[in-house]
Amino acid sequence: MTDATPLLRLRGLTKSYDAHVALHPTDLEVERGDFLALLGPSGCGKTTLLRMIGGFLSPDRGRVEIDGQDVTALGPEQRNTNIVFQSYGLFPHMTVRQNVGFGLRVAKRGRAERDRDTAEILELMHLAPFADRLPAALSGGQQQRVALARALVMKPSVLLLDEPLAALDLQLRKAMQEELRNLHHEIGGTFVYVTHDQSEAMALANRVAVMDQGRIVQEQSPEAIYRHPRTRFVANFIGESNLLAAERKGDTCHVAGTSFPLQGPDGKLTLMVRPSNIRLGRGKAGCPKLPATIAEAVFMGDYWHIRLKLQSGEDLIVHQQQPSGQSKAPQTGGSTTAFWEPADCHVIDET
Protein backbone atom coordinates (compact mmCIF):
# COMPACT_ATOMS: atom_id res chain seq x y z
CA MET A 1 0.00 0.00 0.00
CA THR A 2 1.22 3.45 -0.82
CA ASP A 3 0.77 6.73 0.92
CA ALA A 4 -1.58 7.74 -1.87
CA THR A 5 -4.22 5.36 -0.51
CA PRO A 6 -6.49 7.24 1.87
CA LEU A 7 -6.57 5.70 5.32
CA LEU A 8 -10.34 5.46 5.30
CA ARG A 9 -12.40 5.19 2.15
CA LEU A 10 -16.16 4.87 1.97
CA ARG A 11 -17.69 3.80 -1.31
CA GLY A 12 -21.40 4.19 -1.96
CA LEU A 13 -22.45 3.48 1.63
CA THR A 14 -26.25 3.27 1.87
CA LYS A 15 -28.64 2.57 4.70
CA SER A 16 -32.43 2.57 4.86
CA TYR A 17 -34.88 1.71 7.61
CA ASP A 18 -38.08 0.57 5.92
CA ALA A 19 -39.12 3.58 3.85
CA HIS A 20 -36.81 6.02 5.60
CA VAL A 21 -33.45 6.54 3.93
CA ALA A 22 -30.93 7.18 6.71
CA LEU A 23 -28.00 7.49 4.34
CA HIS A 24 -28.02 8.03 0.59
CA PRO A 25 -25.09 6.53 -1.35
CA THR A 26 -22.11 8.24 0.24
CA ASP A 27 -18.45 8.43 -0.72
CA LEU A 28 -15.85 9.81 1.63
CA GLU A 29 -12.08 9.70 1.90
CA VAL A 30 -10.14 10.48 5.04
CA GLU A 31 -6.37 10.89 4.92
CA ARG A 32 -3.89 9.88 7.60
CA GLY A 33 -3.75 12.52 10.31
CA ASP A 34 -7.04 14.14 9.36
CA PHE A 35 -9.41 15.42 11.97
CA LEU A 36 -12.71 15.16 10.15
CA ALA A 37 -15.95 16.48 11.61
CA LEU A 38 -19.26 15.04 10.45
CA LEU A 39 -21.52 18.00 11.07
CA GLY A 40 -25.28 18.25 10.77
CA PRO A 41 -28.57 18.54 12.62
CA SER A 42 -30.02 15.51 14.38
CA GLY A 43 -31.35 12.93 11.98
CA CYS A 44 -29.00 13.94 9.16
CA GLY A 45 -27.31 10.52 9.11
CA LYS A 46 -24.01 11.48 10.73
CA THR A 47 -24.22 8.94 13.54
CA THR A 48 -25.41 6.27 11.11
CA LEU A 49 -22.31 6.95 9.04
CA LEU A 50 -20.02 6.83 12.09
CA ARG A 51 -21.54 3.57 13.31
CA MET A 52 -20.95 2.03 9.91
CA ILE A 53 -17.29 3.06 10.00
CA GLY A 54 -17.03 1.45 13.45
CA GLY A 55 -18.76 -1.73 12.32
CA PHE A 56 -21.80 -1.40 14.61
CA LEU A 57 -24.14 -1.11 11.68
CA SER A 58 -23.86 -2.89 8.36
CA PRO A 59 -24.65 -0.89 5.25
CA ASP A 60 -27.32 -2.02 2.79
CA ARG A 61 -24.85 -1.39 0.02
CA GLY A 62 -21.36 -0.02 -0.33
CA ARG A 63 -17.91 -0.62 1.13
CA VAL A 64 -15.79 0.54 4.02
CA GLU A 65 -12.04 0.35 3.42
CA ILE A 66 -9.45 0.97 6.10
CA ASP A 67 -5.80 1.03 5.04
CA GLY A 68 -6.79 -0.31 1.65
CA GLN A 69 -8.55 -3.32 3.17
CA ASP A 70 -12.24 -4.01 2.77
CA VAL A 71 -13.62 -4.28 6.31
CA THR A 72 -17.32 -4.02 5.44
CA ALA A 73 -18.07 -7.52 6.68
CA LEU A 74 -16.09 -7.20 9.92
CA GLY A 75 -17.64 -6.39 13.31
CA PRO A 76 -16.27 -3.70 15.62
CA GLU A 77 -14.22 -6.27 17.54
CA GLN A 78 -12.30 -7.08 14.35
CA ARG A 79 -11.71 -3.53 13.15
CA ASN A 80 -8.80 -1.36 14.03
CA THR A 81 -11.16 1.46 14.96
CA ASN A 82 -12.20 2.57 18.42
CA ILE A 83 -15.13 4.67 19.43
CA VAL A 84 -15.94 7.15 22.19
CA PHE A 85 -19.67 7.33 22.87
CA GLN A 86 -21.61 10.35 24.04
CA SER A 87 -22.59 8.41 27.18
CA TYR A 88 -18.93 7.24 27.51
CA GLY A 89 -19.91 3.60 28.10
CA LEU A 90 -17.49 3.25 31.02
CA PHE A 91 -17.75 -0.05 32.88
CA PRO A 92 -19.19 1.04 36.24
CA HIS A 93 -17.77 -1.89 38.21
CA MET A 94 -14.19 -1.37 37.03
CA THR A 95 -11.69 1.22 38.18
CA VAL A 96 -10.28 3.76 35.75
CA ARG A 97 -7.18 1.61 35.32
CA GLN A 98 -9.24 -1.53 34.66
CA ASN A 99 -11.43 0.33 32.21
CA VAL A 100 -8.45 1.61 30.28
CA GLY A 101 -6.70 -1.76 30.40
CA PHE A 102 -9.79 -3.75 29.31
CA GLY A 103 -9.02 -3.80 25.59
CA LEU A 104 -5.40 -4.83 26.17
CA ARG A 105 -6.52 -7.59 28.54
CA VAL A 106 -9.04 -8.90 26.02
CA ALA A 107 -6.32 -8.82 23.36
CA LYS A 108 -4.25 -11.02 25.70
CA ARG A 109 -1.28 -8.66 25.77
CA GLY A 110 1.42 -9.47 28.31
CA ARG A 111 1.02 -8.10 31.79
CA ALA A 112 4.10 -5.87 31.59
CA GLU A 113 3.08 -4.38 28.25
CA ARG A 114 -0.46 -3.82 29.50
CA ASP A 115 0.68 -2.06 32.64
CA ARG A 116 3.15 0.09 30.73
CA ASP A 117 0.68 1.15 28.02
CA THR A 118 -2.07 1.82 30.53
CA ALA A 119 0.19 3.89 32.78
CA GLU A 120 1.45 5.84 29.77
CA ILE A 121 -1.98 6.83 28.51
CA LEU A 122 -3.24 7.62 32.03
CA GLU A 123 -0.28 9.96 32.39
CA LEU A 124 -0.93 11.57 29.00
CA MET A 125 -4.59 12.14 29.83
CA HIS A 126 -3.80 13.47 33.35
CA LEU A 127 -5.72 10.58 34.86
CA ALA A 128 -2.97 9.01 36.93
CA PRO A 129 -4.26 10.42 40.25
CA PHE A 130 -7.69 8.85 39.64
CA ALA A 131 -6.46 5.49 38.35
CA ASP A 132 -7.97 3.45 41.17
CA ARG A 133 -11.32 5.21 41.36
CA LEU A 134 -14.59 3.95 39.98
CA PRO A 135 -16.14 6.00 37.15
CA ALA A 136 -19.01 7.12 39.39
CA ALA A 137 -16.48 8.96 41.58
CA LEU A 138 -15.28 11.10 38.65
CA SER A 139 -16.59 14.34 37.18
CA GLY A 140 -18.08 14.42 33.69
CA GLY A 141 -14.90 15.79 32.16
CA GLN A 142 -12.78 13.14 33.85
CA GLN A 143 -15.12 10.37 32.69
CA GLN A 144 -14.81 11.78 29.21
CA ARG A 145 -11.03 11.55 29.41
CA VAL A 146 -11.22 7.96 30.65
CA ALA A 147 -13.37 7.02 27.66
CA LEU A 148 -10.83 8.70 25.38
CA ALA A 149 -7.91 6.98 27.09
CA ARG A 150 -9.62 3.61 26.86
CA ALA A 151 -10.02 4.02 23.11
CA LEU A 152 -6.60 5.58 22.46
CA VAL A 153 -4.65 2.93 24.35
CA MET A 154 -5.67 0.50 21.58
CA LYS A 155 -3.78 2.69 19.08
CA PRO A 156 -6.67 2.67 16.57
CA SER A 157 -6.13 3.51 12.88
CA VAL A 158 -9.20 5.69 13.15
CA LEU A 159 -10.61 7.11 16.36
CA LEU A 160 -14.37 7.62 16.18
CA LEU A 161 -16.04 10.16 18.43
CA ASP A 162 -19.82 10.34 18.72
CA GLU A 163 -20.68 13.79 20.14
CA PRO A 164 -18.28 13.13 23.00
CA LEU A 165 -18.61 16.58 24.54
CA ALA A 166 -22.36 17.02 24.24
CA ALA A 167 -23.02 16.08 27.87
CA LEU A 168 -20.60 18.67 29.27
CA ASP A 169 -21.38 22.26 30.16
CA LEU A 170 -20.15 25.04 27.92
CA GLN A 171 -16.99 25.96 29.80
CA LEU A 172 -15.84 22.39 30.23
CA ARG A 173 -16.65 21.76 26.59
CA LYS A 174 -14.35 24.59 25.52
CA ALA A 175 -11.59 23.24 27.74
CA MET A 176 -12.03 19.72 26.39
CA GLN A 177 -12.00 21.02 22.82
CA GLU A 178 -8.62 22.53 23.46
CA GLU A 179 -7.44 19.31 25.06
CA LEU A 180 -8.65 17.27 22.09
CA ARG A 181 -6.89 19.61 19.69
CA ASN A 182 -3.64 19.31 21.63
CA LEU A 183 -4.04 15.56 21.85
CA HIS A 184 -4.44 15.30 18.10
CA HIS A 185 -1.30 17.39 17.61
CA GLU A 186 0.62 15.37 20.15
CA ILE A 187 -0.20 11.80 19.17
CA GLY A 188 -1.23 12.36 15.56
CA GLY A 189 -3.72 9.79 14.43
CA THR A 190 -6.91 10.09 12.46
CA PHE A 191 -10.08 11.28 14.13
CA VAL A 192 -13.64 11.21 12.83
CA TYR A 193 -15.84 13.37 15.01
CA VAL A 194 -19.63 13.58 14.94
CA THR A 195 -21.19 16.80 16.16
CA HIS A 196 -24.22 19.01 15.62
CA ASP A 197 -22.35 22.04 16.94
CA GLN A 198 -20.85 24.02 14.08
CA SER A 199 -18.50 26.01 16.30
CA GLU A 200 -17.14 22.77 17.74
CA ALA A 201 -16.55 21.40 14.25
CA MET A 202 -14.77 24.62 13.24
CA ALA A 203 -12.68 24.66 16.41
CA LEU A 204 -11.48 21.07 16.10
CA ALA A 205 -11.44 19.76 12.59
CA ASN A 206 -9.18 20.41 9.64
CA ARG A 207 -11.94 19.09 7.41
CA VAL A 208 -15.67 19.33 7.84
CA ALA A 209 -18.33 17.25 6.11
CA VAL A 210 -21.71 18.95 6.41
CA MET A 211 -24.58 16.49 6.27
CA ASP A 212 -28.25 17.05 5.59
CA GLN A 213 -31.02 14.50 5.15
CA GLY A 214 -28.75 11.53 4.67
CA ARG A 215 -26.23 13.17 2.35
CA ILE A 216 -22.87 14.87 2.64
CA VAL A 217 -23.66 18.23 1.05
CA GLN A 218 -20.22 19.78 1.31
CA GLU A 219 -16.87 18.47 2.48
CA GLN A 220 -13.97 20.92 2.71
CA SER A 221 -11.81 22.86 5.13
CA PRO A 222 -13.78 24.82 7.75
CA GLU A 223 -12.66 28.08 6.15
CA ALA A 224 -13.71 27.08 2.64
CA ILE A 225 -17.10 25.98 3.91
CA TYR A 226 -17.57 29.20 5.81
CA ARG A 227 -16.57 31.41 2.90
CA HIS A 228 -18.12 29.43 0.06
CA PRO A 229 -21.10 27.44 1.27
CA ARG A 230 -22.48 25.42 -1.58
CA THR A 231 -26.14 25.47 -0.56
CA ARG A 232 -28.58 27.57 1.40
CA PHE A 233 -28.60 24.86 4.07
CA VAL A 234 -24.83 25.03 4.57
CA ALA A 235 -24.88 28.84 4.59
CA ASN A 236 -27.51 28.83 7.34
CA PHE A 237 -25.99 26.01 9.33
CA ILE A 238 -22.41 27.32 9.41
CA GLY A 239 -22.36 30.70 11.09
CA GLU A 240 -24.88 33.48 10.54
CA SER A 241 -25.61 34.63 7.04
CA ASN A 242 -27.81 36.92 4.99
CA LEU A 243 -29.36 35.33 1.96
CA LEU A 244 -30.71 37.82 -0.56
CA ALA A 245 -32.73 37.07 -3.67
CA ALA A 246 -30.95 38.62 -6.66
CA GLU A 247 -30.95 38.58 -10.42
CA ARG A 248 -28.06 38.85 -12.85
CA LYS A 249 -28.38 40.44 -16.28
CA GLY A 250 -25.47 41.26 -18.51
CA ASP A 251 -22.84 40.87 -15.81
CA THR A 252 -24.76 43.19 -13.48
CA CYS A 253 -26.33 41.93 -10.29
CA HIS A 254 -29.57 43.52 -9.15
CA VAL A 255 -30.31 43.15 -5.46
CA ALA A 256 -32.65 44.99 -3.08
CA GLY A 257 -32.96 48.11 -5.20
CA THR A 258 -29.31 48.47 -6.10
CA SER A 259 -26.94 46.90 -8.56
CA PHE A 260 -23.26 46.16 -8.92
CA PRO A 261 -21.08 44.40 -11.46
CA LEU A 262 -20.94 40.62 -11.08
CA GLN A 263 -19.71 38.39 -13.85
CA GLY A 264 -21.59 35.26 -14.77
CA PRO A 265 -24.56 33.89 -16.71
CA ASP A 266 -27.93 35.63 -16.60
CA GLY A 267 -30.61 34.36 -14.22
CA LYS A 268 -31.96 34.38 -10.68
CA LEU A 269 -29.55 33.63 -7.87
CA THR A 270 -29.09 33.90 -4.13
CA LEU A 271 -26.42 36.16 -2.68
CA MET A 272 -24.87 35.36 0.66
CA VAL A 273 -23.19 38.03 2.78
CA ARG A 274 -21.88 37.35 6.29
CA PRO A 275 -23.12 39.88 8.90
CA SER A 276 -19.55 40.70 9.89
CA ASN A 277 -18.66 41.69 6.29
CA ILE A 278 -21.33 44.37 6.06
CA ARG A 279 -20.53 47.93 7.09
CA LEU A 280 -22.77 50.88 7.73
CA GLY A 281 -22.15 54.48 6.69
CA ARG A 282 -21.99 56.47 3.50
CA GLY A 283 -20.65 53.68 1.37
CA LYS A 284 -17.59 53.33 -0.75
CA ALA A 285 -16.90 53.48 -4.47
CA GLY A 286 -17.29 50.11 -6.19
CA CYS A 287 -19.29 48.64 -3.31
CA PRO A 288 -22.97 47.72 -3.56
CA LYS A 289 -24.89 50.23 -1.43
CA LEU A 290 -28.25 49.37 0.12
CA PRO A 291 -30.34 52.08 1.78
CA ALA A 292 -31.99 50.73 4.92
CA THR A 293 -33.53 51.59 8.27
CA ILE A 294 -32.32 50.20 11.58
CA ALA A 295 -35.07 47.94 12.93
CA GLU A 296 -33.27 46.60 15.95
CA ALA A 297 -29.88 46.84 17.61
CA VAL A 298 -28.68 44.48 20.34
CA PHE A 299 -25.41 44.91 22.19
CA MET A 300 -23.55 41.58 22.22
CA GLY A 301 -20.35 42.62 23.96
CA ASP A 302 -17.88 42.26 21.13
CA TYR A 303 -20.21 43.73 18.55
CA TRP A 304 -23.62 45.23 17.87
CA HIS A 305 -26.09 42.81 16.35
CA ILE A 306 -28.17 45.04 14.09
CA ARG A 307 -31.24 44.07 12.09
CA LEU A 308 -31.85 46.32 9.09
CA LYS A 309 -35.00 46.60 7.03
CA LEU A 310 -34.15 46.97 3.34
CA GLN A 311 -36.32 48.81 0.86
CA SER A 312 -37.23 45.47 -0.66
CA GLY A 313 -38.71 44.46 2.71
CA GLU A 314 -36.00 41.88 3.37
CA ASP A 315 -34.07 41.79 6.64
CA LEU A 316 -30.33 42.25 6.69
CA ILE A 317 -28.28 41.29 9.75
CA VAL A 318 -25.14 43.30 10.40
CA HIS A 319 -22.51 42.69 13.05
CA GLN A 320 -20.82 46.01 13.69
CA GLN A 321 -17.60 46.10 15.65
CA GLN A 322 -17.32 49.09 17.95
CA PRO A 323 -14.13 51.04 17.51
CA SER A 324 -12.45 51.27 20.92
CA GLY A 325 -13.53 54.21 23.04
CA GLN A 326 -16.72 54.71 21.06
CA SER A 327 -19.88 53.29 22.47
CA LYS A 328 -22.61 55.19 20.71
CA ALA A 329 -25.59 52.95 20.22
CA PRO A 330 -27.05 52.69 16.70
CA GLN A 331 -30.35 54.60 16.62
CA THR A 332 -33.33 52.35 16.11
CA GLY A 333 -35.52 53.76 13.35
CA GLY A 334 -32.66 55.76 11.83
CA SER A 335 -31.70 55.58 8.17
CA THR A 336 -28.38 54.24 7.06
CA THR A 337 -26.65 52.64 4.11
CA ALA A 338 -25.29 49.11 4.21
CA PHE A 339 -22.38 48.22 1.96
CA TRP A 340 -19.82 45.48 1.44
CA GLU A 341 -16.80 44.72 -0.67
CA PRO A 342 -17.85 42.85 -3.82
CA ALA A 343 -15.38 40.08 -2.90
CA ASP A 344 -17.23 39.48 0.36
CA CYS A 345 -20.44 38.28 -1.17
CA HIS A 346 -20.87 34.76 -2.40
CA VAL A 347 -23.25 33.36 -4.98
CA ILE A 348 -25.05 30.22 -3.92
CA ASP A 349 -26.04 27.85 -6.70
CA GLU A 350 -29.72 27.24 -6.44
CA THR A 351 -30.95 23.75 -6.98
Added chain:
Amino acid sequence: MRRWSAGSLSFALFSLVFLLTPLVLVVLFSFGENPHATLPFGHPTLHWYEELFANSNFWAALKNSAIITLSVGVLSAITGTAAAFGFSNMREGPAQIGLQFITAPVMLPPLFLALALATAYAAIDAPQGVLTVIPSHLVFTQPFVVLVIYSRMATFDYALIESARDLGASPLSIFLNVTLPIIAPNLIGASFLAMAVSLDDFVITFFTIGGGMTLPTLIWGMLRTSLDPSINALGTLVLVMTVGSSIIAFKTTRYRG
Protein backbone atom coordinates in the same frame (compact mmCIF):
# COMPACT_ATOMS: atom_id res chain seq x y z
CA MET B 1 -46.05 12.56 56.07
CA ARG B 2 -49.75 12.02 55.89
CA ARG B 3 -51.68 11.60 59.11
CA TRP B 4 -53.66 8.42 59.53
CA SER B 5 -57.25 8.68 60.68
CA ALA B 6 -58.22 6.62 63.73
CA GLY B 7 -60.52 4.44 61.58
CA SER B 8 -57.96 3.48 58.95
CA LEU B 9 -55.30 2.99 61.60
CA SER B 10 -57.42 0.55 63.58
CA PHE B 11 -58.42 -1.31 60.41
CA ALA B 12 -54.75 -1.67 59.48
CA LEU B 13 -53.91 -2.93 62.95
CA PHE B 14 -56.79 -5.41 62.85
CA SER B 15 -55.65 -6.76 59.46
CA LEU B 16 -52.11 -7.09 60.69
CA VAL B 17 -53.20 -8.99 63.80
CA PHE B 18 -55.52 -11.20 61.73
CA LEU B 19 -52.71 -12.05 59.30
CA LEU B 20 -49.90 -12.48 61.77
CA THR B 21 -51.60 -14.23 64.71
CA PRO B 22 -51.51 -17.76 63.18
CA LEU B 23 -47.84 -17.32 62.29
CA VAL B 24 -47.03 -16.11 65.78
CA LEU B 25 -48.96 -19.02 67.32
CA VAL B 26 -47.07 -21.61 65.24
CA VAL B 27 -43.78 -20.17 66.41
CA LEU B 28 -44.88 -19.88 70.05
CA PHE B 29 -46.29 -23.40 70.25
CA SER B 30 -43.01 -24.80 68.93
CA PHE B 31 -41.28 -23.42 72.01
CA GLY B 32 -44.00 -24.39 74.55
CA GLU B 33 -44.28 -27.46 76.76
CA ASN B 34 -47.97 -28.12 76.02
CA PRO B 35 -48.02 -31.29 73.82
CA HIS B 36 -51.44 -30.55 72.31
CA ALA B 37 -50.51 -27.27 70.73
CA THR B 38 -53.28 -25.48 72.61
CA LEU B 39 -53.27 -22.69 75.14
CA PRO B 40 -51.66 -22.29 77.62
CA PHE B 41 -48.17 -22.69 76.10
CA GLY B 42 -46.57 -24.06 79.23
CA HIS B 43 -42.90 -23.56 80.06
CA PRO B 44 -40.52 -22.66 77.28
CA THR B 45 -38.62 -25.66 75.93
CA LEU B 46 -36.59 -26.88 72.94
CA HIS B 47 -38.02 -30.34 73.42
CA TRP B 48 -40.00 -30.34 70.17
CA TYR B 49 -36.94 -29.38 68.18
CA GLU B 50 -35.01 -32.24 69.78
CA GLU B 51 -37.80 -34.59 68.84
CA LEU B 52 -37.85 -33.27 65.30
CA PHE B 53 -34.08 -33.62 64.90
CA ALA B 54 -34.32 -37.19 66.18
CA ASN B 55 -36.79 -38.03 63.41
CA SER B 56 -34.99 -39.62 60.43
CA ASN B 57 -37.80 -38.53 58.10
CA PHE B 58 -36.92 -34.93 58.91
CA TRP B 59 -33.33 -35.37 57.75
CA ALA B 60 -34.42 -37.15 54.58
CA ALA B 61 -36.91 -34.38 53.82
CA LEU B 62 -34.38 -31.66 54.63
CA LYS B 63 -31.87 -33.26 52.28
CA ASN B 64 -34.43 -33.44 49.44
CA SER B 65 -35.56 -29.87 50.07
CA ALA B 66 -31.97 -28.67 50.06
CA ILE B 67 -31.15 -30.47 46.81
CA ILE B 68 -34.32 -29.21 45.12
CA THR B 69 -34.09 -25.64 46.40
CA LEU B 70 -30.44 -25.13 45.52
CA SER B 71 -30.78 -26.78 42.10
CA VAL B 72 -33.84 -24.68 41.35
CA GLY B 73 -32.00 -21.54 42.46
CA VAL B 74 -29.07 -22.18 40.16
CA LEU B 75 -31.05 -23.54 37.22
CA SER B 76 -33.68 -20.79 37.21
CA ALA B 77 -30.87 -18.23 37.33
CA ILE B 78 -29.38 -19.77 34.19
CA THR B 79 -32.51 -20.41 32.15
CA GLY B 80 -34.24 -17.25 33.40
CA THR B 81 -31.29 -15.06 32.41
CA ALA B 82 -31.03 -16.70 29.02
CA ALA B 83 -34.75 -16.16 28.40
CA ALA B 84 -34.65 -12.55 29.66
CA PHE B 85 -31.71 -11.76 27.35
CA GLY B 86 -33.58 -13.29 24.46
CA PHE B 87 -36.67 -11.19 25.16
CA SER B 88 -34.72 -7.98 25.69
CA ASN B 89 -33.20 -8.41 22.23
CA MET B 90 -36.67 -8.70 20.69
CA ARG B 91 -39.06 -5.94 19.77
CA GLU B 92 -41.41 -4.78 22.50
CA GLY B 93 -44.55 -6.47 21.07
CA PRO B 94 -43.30 -10.01 20.51
CA ALA B 95 -41.26 -9.79 23.72
CA GLN B 96 -44.41 -9.03 25.74
CA ILE B 97 -46.22 -11.99 24.19
CA GLY B 98 -43.27 -14.24 24.96
CA LEU B 99 -43.14 -12.96 28.54
CA GLN B 100 -46.85 -13.69 28.98
CA PHE B 101 -46.27 -17.26 27.88
CA ILE B 102 -43.21 -17.93 29.97
CA THR B 103 -44.69 -16.37 33.11
CA ALA B 104 -48.11 -18.01 32.70
CA PRO B 105 -47.32 -20.89 35.15
CA VAL B 106 -47.22 -18.34 38.00
CA MET B 107 -50.77 -17.30 37.15
CA LEU B 108 -52.13 -20.83 36.66
CA PRO B 109 -53.78 -22.63 39.60
CA PRO B 110 -51.02 -24.77 41.19
CA LEU B 111 -53.35 -27.74 41.28
CA PHE B 112 -53.82 -27.61 37.53
CA LEU B 113 -50.12 -27.23 36.92
CA ALA B 114 -49.38 -30.12 39.31
CA LEU B 115 -51.87 -32.37 37.58
CA ALA B 116 -50.50 -31.45 34.17
CA LEU B 117 -46.94 -32.19 35.23
CA ALA B 118 -47.88 -35.48 36.91
CA THR B 119 -49.79 -36.53 33.79
CA ALA B 120 -46.88 -35.59 31.56
CA TYR B 121 -44.38 -37.56 33.67
CA ALA B 122 -46.70 -40.54 33.67
CA ALA B 123 -47.09 -40.29 29.90
CA ILE B 124 -43.35 -40.53 29.34
CA ASP B 125 -42.91 -43.08 32.11
CA ALA B 126 -40.53 -40.89 34.06
CA PRO B 127 -39.74 -42.37 37.49
CA GLN B 128 -40.98 -39.76 39.97
CA GLY B 129 -38.61 -38.36 42.55
CA VAL B 130 -36.36 -35.40 43.22
CA LEU B 131 -35.34 -35.33 39.56
CA THR B 132 -38.94 -34.76 38.45
CA VAL B 133 -39.58 -32.16 41.13
CA ILE B 134 -36.68 -29.94 40.04
CA PRO B 135 -37.92 -29.24 36.48
CA SER B 136 -41.47 -28.95 37.82
CA HIS B 137 -40.38 -26.19 40.18
CA LEU B 138 -38.36 -24.56 37.43
CA VAL B 139 -41.58 -24.01 35.49
CA PHE B 140 -42.92 -21.58 38.09
CA THR B 141 -39.70 -20.24 39.66
CA GLN B 142 -37.97 -19.29 36.42
CA PRO B 143 -40.55 -16.55 35.62
CA PHE B 144 -39.38 -14.57 38.67
CA VAL B 145 -35.84 -14.50 37.29
CA VAL B 146 -37.06 -13.72 33.78
CA LEU B 147 -39.11 -10.74 34.98
CA VAL B 148 -36.40 -9.32 37.25
CA ILE B 149 -33.63 -9.61 34.66
CA TYR B 150 -35.84 -8.45 31.79
CA SER B 151 -36.73 -5.27 33.65
CA ARG B 152 -33.08 -4.78 34.63
CA MET B 153 -32.04 -5.04 30.98
CA ALA B 154 -34.63 -2.42 30.04
CA THR B 155 -32.48 0.19 31.79
CA PHE B 156 -29.15 -1.38 30.88
CA ASP B 157 -26.72 0.95 29.13
CA TYR B 158 -26.04 -0.86 25.87
CA ALA B 159 -23.14 1.51 25.18
CA LEU B 160 -21.27 -0.69 27.68
CA ILE B 161 -21.76 -3.75 25.53
CA GLU B 162 -20.89 -1.86 22.37
CA SER B 163 -17.79 -0.42 24.03
CA ALA B 164 -16.66 -3.87 25.09
CA ARG B 165 -17.22 -5.18 21.56
CA ASP B 166 -15.35 -2.21 20.17
CA LEU B 167 -12.42 -3.05 22.44
CA GLY B 168 -12.31 -6.54 20.96
CA ALA B 169 -14.23 -8.63 23.49
CA SER B 170 -16.07 -11.78 22.40
CA PRO B 171 -19.75 -12.25 23.32
CA LEU B 172 -18.80 -14.67 26.11
CA SER B 173 -16.16 -12.31 27.44
CA ILE B 174 -18.64 -9.42 27.34
CA PHE B 175 -21.16 -11.47 29.30
CA LEU B 176 -18.66 -12.59 31.93
CA ASN B 177 -16.74 -9.33 32.31
CA VAL B 178 -19.36 -6.66 31.73
CA THR B 179 -22.99 -7.79 31.78
CA LEU B 180 -22.88 -10.39 34.54
CA PRO B 181 -21.02 -8.30 37.15
CA ILE B 182 -23.46 -5.44 36.58
CA ILE B 183 -26.64 -7.51 36.85
CA ALA B 184 -25.24 -9.82 39.55
CA PRO B 185 -27.14 -8.23 42.48
CA ASN B 186 -30.43 -8.53 40.59
CA LEU B 187 -29.64 -12.08 39.54
CA ILE B 188 -28.73 -13.21 43.05
CA GLY B 189 -31.87 -11.59 44.42
CA ALA B 190 -34.09 -13.16 41.79
CA SER B 191 -32.49 -16.51 42.43
CA PHE B 192 -33.19 -16.29 46.18
CA LEU B 193 -36.77 -15.36 45.37
CA ALA B 194 -36.99 -18.48 43.22
CA MET B 195 -35.57 -20.56 46.07
CA ALA B 196 -38.05 -19.11 48.56
CA VAL B 197 -40.93 -20.02 46.26
CA SER B 198 -39.52 -23.49 45.64
CA LEU B 199 -38.81 -24.23 49.30
CA ASP B 200 -42.38 -23.87 50.53
CA ASP B 201 -44.19 -25.33 47.53
CA PHE B 202 -46.47 -28.17 48.52
CA VAL B 203 -48.98 -28.93 45.78
CA ILE B 204 -46.64 -29.37 42.82
CA THR B 205 -44.06 -31.22 44.89
CA PHE B 206 -46.69 -33.54 46.27
CA PHE B 207 -47.90 -34.48 42.77
CA THR B 208 -44.47 -35.01 41.25
CA ILE B 209 -42.19 -36.42 43.95
CA GLY B 210 -43.56 -39.97 44.04
CA GLY B 211 -42.51 -41.66 47.30
CA GLY B 212 -40.04 -39.09 48.63
CA MET B 213 -40.60 -36.15 50.93
CA THR B 214 -39.64 -32.53 51.21
CA LEU B 215 -40.16 -30.32 54.26
CA PRO B 216 -43.66 -29.16 53.23
CA THR B 217 -44.84 -32.66 52.32
CA LEU B 218 -43.35 -33.93 55.58
CA ILE B 219 -45.48 -31.41 57.49
CA TRP B 220 -48.53 -32.66 55.67
CA GLY B 221 -47.63 -36.27 56.44
CA MET B 222 -47.07 -35.52 60.13
CA LEU B 223 -50.35 -33.61 60.35
CA ARG B 224 -52.25 -36.69 59.30
CA THR B 225 -50.92 -38.84 62.13
CA SER B 226 -50.44 -36.45 65.01
CA LEU B 227 -50.69 -32.84 65.95
CA ASP B 228 -47.79 -32.45 68.34
CA PRO B 229 -45.72 -29.28 68.42
CA SER B 230 -42.77 -30.80 66.55
CA ILE B 231 -44.84 -29.92 63.48
CA ASN B 232 -44.80 -26.35 64.72
CA ALA B 233 -41.04 -26.62 65.15
CA LEU B 234 -40.74 -27.76 61.55
CA GLY B 235 -43.13 -25.05 60.39
CA THR B 236 -41.02 -22.48 62.21
CA LEU B 237 -37.87 -23.72 60.47
CA VAL B 238 -39.51 -23.51 57.03
CA LEU B 239 -40.77 -20.03 57.89
CA VAL B 240 -37.30 -18.87 58.89
CA MET B 241 -35.71 -20.27 55.71
CA THR B 242 -38.36 -18.82 53.40
CA VAL B 243 -38.44 -15.41 55.02
CA GLY B 244 -34.63 -15.37 55.19
CA SER B 245 -34.35 -16.18 51.52
CA SER B 246 -36.91 -13.50 50.62
CA ILE B 247 -35.13 -10.90 52.73
CA ILE B 248 -31.86 -11.65 50.94
CA ALA B 249 -33.76 -11.44 47.66
CA PHE B 250 -35.20 -8.00 48.39
CA LYS B 251 -31.98 -6.65 49.88
CA THR B 252 -29.83 -7.63 46.92
CA THR B 253 -32.25 -6.60 44.18
CA ARG B 254 -32.71 -3.13 45.60
CA TYR B 255 -31.21 -0.66 43.19
CA ARG B 256 -27.77 0.48 44.23
CA GLY B 257 -26.80 3.96 43.09
